[in-house]
Amino acid sequence: MMVLAQIAAWNMAAFGALLLAALLAAHEIGSWIGRRRMARGAAPIEGIGVLVGGLLGLLAFVLALTLSFASERFNERRAGTLAEANAIGTAWLRATAIGQPRGDEIAKRLEEYINLRKAFVQAPYDPAVLEDIRTRTDALQSAIWEQLSAIVREQPNPISASLMVSLNEAFDMTTASRFAFEMRLPSQIFWLLIGLSLLGMSVLGYQLSLRGPRVWGLAALLALTWTIVIVDIIDLAAPRIGGFPTTVAAYEWTLQGFHSGAAPPARR
Secondary structure, eight states: OHHHHHHHHHOHHHHHHHHHHHHHHHHHHHHHHHHHHHHTTOOOOTTHHHHHHHHHHHHHHHHHHHHHHHHHHHHHHHHHHHHHHHHHHHHHHHHHHSOSHHHHHHHHHHHHHHHHHHHHHHOOSOHHHHHHHHHHHHHHHHHHHHHHHHHHHHOOSHHHHHHHHHHHHHHHHHHHHHHHHHOOOOHHHHHHHHHHHHHHHHHHHHHHHHHSSOOHHHHHHHHHHHHHHHHHHHHHHOSSSTTOOOOOHHHHHHHHHHHHTOOOOOOO
């Protein structure tokens, strides 16, 4: 699966072309087996249409299931960016309200932090880049928390406590966002989807070859439709490949609030 993931990360169109070729090849193999059977004078198997219909129905169910899973993961990533941007914006407001240099330093580092979170969401499928962002995020969190600890020691009051709560929530939202980006389509479901698609095209080709003249054009159209649906499912489920990237609008709105002197929470 890693090879296929690398192909998809490099070019989703190439992955789709590879899948389409595999589906057409499976259809041809099924047709070839069916023609050989007919050439030997064997009678068509009774009930083959029922079996093919059941298999295609199962494939449709798996397609719907995986599409629902992929759509939920996509929405979770979007919601995670909104919640994180809101939490960072709230922490920035409270840091600037502290009224001392350490609070201003926290606010400054939060601007760096939200740019780093934006870079995380937009990062390509590259483990080295993601590890670098993770390391910088951890270092920045430690630096911010160090400043907060000094404020709490110097001013143990409800204002510093509220800043601590908001920063803790912002860091928790970062963890939640990272977790959402780690949730991908399970390999078992992926191979079930691919396997059923190939098997479905094969038995369909077998059935059509028993019934008479080939309808290659319609079979190719069906394979193309399946390919588009599967590519869209993988695109939605994978956070860093394809044409459905997670939006960073919430971070940009919060940054605009920083530059204007106020950081209202991002709205849906």
